[in-house]
Amino acid sequence: MFKSFWNQRFRMDLSKNKIWSLYIMLTSVEDAFRCLKGELGLRPIQHRKPDRIEGHLFISILAYHLVNYIQQHLWTAGIRHRWDTVRSLLQTHRALSTHLPTTDSSMVHLRYCSNPTPKQVEVYRALGITTTPLKRTKVEP
Numbered sequence: 001m002f003k004s005f006w007n008q009r010f011r012m013d014l015s016k017n018k019i020w021s022l023y024i025m026l027t028s029v030e031d032a033f034r035c036l037k038g039e040l041g042l043r044p045i046q047h048r049k050p051d052r053i054e055g056h057l058f059i060s061i062l063a064y065h066l067v068n069y070i071q072q073h074l075w076t077a078g079i080r081h082r083w084d085t086v087r088s089l090l091q092t093h094r095a096l097s098t099h100l101p102t103t104d105s106s107m108v109h110l111r112y113c114s115n116p117t118p119k120q121v122e123v124y125r126a127l128g129i130t131t132t133p134l135k136r137t138k139v140e141p
Contacts, residue, residue, distance in 0.1 A: 027041060031082055031083065032068065032121075033066070054086075067083055070086070070127065071083060071086075072086065072129070073128075074086065074123065074124060074126050075124075075129050076126075077126030078126075079123060079126055084122060089117075089119050089123060090120055090121060090123060092114070092115045092117070092120075093113065093114055093116050093117070093120050094113065095111070095112075095113050095133070095134055096110075096112055096113065096114060097109065097110070097111050098109070098110040098111075108138065108139070108140050109137075109138070109139040110136070110137070110138050110139075111134055111136070111137045112134060112136040112137075113132050113133060113134050116131045116132075
């Protein structure tokens with residue numbers, strides 16, 4: 001009787017590797033929900049109108065798909081970090097604007113990017129993204 005119960009409740013045809021793969025997928029899905037609820041702002045929903053609630057959910061799900069797409073590309077390239085680790089790695093790479101006054105009371109505007117760290121370069125290469133999204137520009141009056 002016990003064996004019959006066991007076979008009805010659990011899959012006995014899965015290999016150890018398949019079970020491990022399913023477990024890893026489960027942790028990935030849990031991370032995705034944590035990301036949706038926290039980092040992507042799925043909850044709490046502060047909207048009262050149905051159209052705004054649907055828009056909020058749509059943007060959150062769209063963001064989830066983007067995060068998942070990025071993680072799949074990183075995984076393929078051998079970078080197996082969680083999303084919050086990838087975010088913290090990339091958050092120090094900045095686009096900067098500097099405005100400098102000249103002697104004739106006009107302004108010189110400079111736009112440039114900070115230098116990426118080696119870890120940031122690794123992530124950008126895995127995603128096929130340039131390490132300098134902005135070329136240094138100088139606008140004078």
